[in-house]
Amino acid sequence: MRFPGKPLADLAGKPLICHVAERAARARGVDVVAVATDDDRIAAAAKGCGAMAILTGPARTGTDRVAQAARQLSPRAEIVVNLQGDEPLIAPEAISTLVAAMAGSGAEMGTLARPLDEGELDRAQVVKVVTDRRGDALYFSRAGIPHRREGGTSALARAHVGIYAFTAAFLETFAALPQGALEQEESLEQLRALEHGHRIRVVDTTYRGLGVDTPEDLARAREILATGRDERGNPW
Secondary structure (H helix, E strand, O other), X not given: OOOOOHXXXXXXXXXXXXXXXXXXXXXXXXXXXXXXXXXHHHHHHHHHOOOEEEEOOOOOOHHHHHHHHHOOOOOOOOEEEEOOOOOOOOOHHHHHHHHHHHHHHOOOEXXXXXXXXXXXXXXXXXXXXXXXXXOEEEEEEOOOOOOOOOOOOOOOOEEEEEEEEEEHHHHHHHHHXXXXXXXXXXXXXXXXXHHOOOOOEEEEOOOOOOOOOOHHHHHHHHHHHHHOEOOOOOEO
């Protein structure tokens, strides 16, 4: 069960949202870190840790909220990264990798993927992605893709990491697109771009991703911050 007010939850003595903003600010290629929110308390917390806070109106999706906020930036950003406010352990290098890939490939939208951990292929909570030879997404799914006819997990299977980058122009285009049938079936917003014929560059990362959706996730984040290791003993 999700818990209310999680961006303000205490994590190592500061609001969770501050960890996200501070890590984003350490990424190479990032000039401005802004927290887009419709909550005055979250805006105040963001300002308290040195981030810009942009108040938005109601939004259909998180990307729509980011588009609202991007319109208020001056000067206008060339590339906009949509980083969810519940990723307090985001690796700055993951953001830098995505920004560099956008600048170097000419893509209008980009995201990240990582190797699958054991047992993740059939977990619907872990979104999978397959790409073409250029590294552009063919499909995202909660199902186990690609399916290996001989059984077992395909070496081509990768997990999607939900961080997105857009050119400023395409962010506006994306926000104006109607929701697609596949997007609604899978409940995956990025499928909207593919359904309307746009390409998404997918870049490899070693960052595992840790979204804080529950008090249990918050406890896990506290443990990782305290020890520098995940529950399997691997360095974070």
